[in-house]
Amino acid sequence: MSTIPTISKEERKGLVSNFSIRSVQLKTEAQKNRKEEVIDPKLLPREPFTEAQFLDAWRDYIQGLLAKGERLQASILNISNVSLQGTTIALEVGSHIAKDDILHSEERMLAFLHKALLNYDITLLVSVNEEVAKKIVVTPEEKYERLLTENTALQEFRNALGLVPKA
Template sequence: MSGSLEEARKALFAKSKKKVSGLSIQGIEAKKVHIASIQGKQVVHDKLPEEDFTQEQLTNVWIKYVEHLTERGQLILASIINADRPVLEGTTIKLRFPNQSMKEDLEKSQGQILEYLKRELNNYLIDFKIAVDKSVTKKYVYTDQDKFSKLVEKNPAVDLLRRTFDLDF
């Protein structure tokens, strides 16, 4: 038994000699060798899908993503994404926003949005081109007169109703 105990001690001592501290020069060299060996063994992934898709498919997935964000409670991001409809040019999705703040907020979440679009549209070449365009701003209706004018614009019969009953405006 003493022979096997002695052999175990020698094996343990030899094993501990091979270990190096991560803070020593030998440890740094060992780490470099290890990283180099890992990089040499990198697995080549199959080519990612690049299926064609249409503007209509993009719009449908875009709307679906806005609904997904709304369900998850990410209302600010959902409203930013919903501010403009994407325009497809090849595999580039062009977006225009009325201010720099909206652009920056979208750029912060660009990774998760692109991942969703790539997965849903089965095309991993998709990319964004985001621009700030002051002419994109929506005109919000605030006053009663503005609301009435907007209603008349949509349906002229509303003005007939106002005149028939001699209502104000």
């Protein structure tokens, strides 16, 4: 049988319950005493970078999203058309919902890219382009057509085996 740990009066003496008035007072005092560091934006690095370096950092960010389990955000970024115009990232997405999702996480994305590329002038410009949405294949016929454009030998393979797609 395991015993229940106990805390002596001496150990409890300095503790304050989160639900007490005293804890509210302590929290407000802590906020007043906390000094926020103000960083001069002119002192932040602005190292030049190439498009290849940007694309590497972009892929790293997407891999980080996948590692965290944020697959929807990662797939939106993978499907979208991304280009670099100076220090502005031009991103074309397929819907307004995808745009809102990206803008919601813009701060986190830019913080990652600022640190990865050592350039704090990077900005994001997101636009909606319905053509990007056409990249998403849903039905089996669309999937087959997409695979056929990537590998023309697929038709010969299907004919050789006598495969017929289901209607």
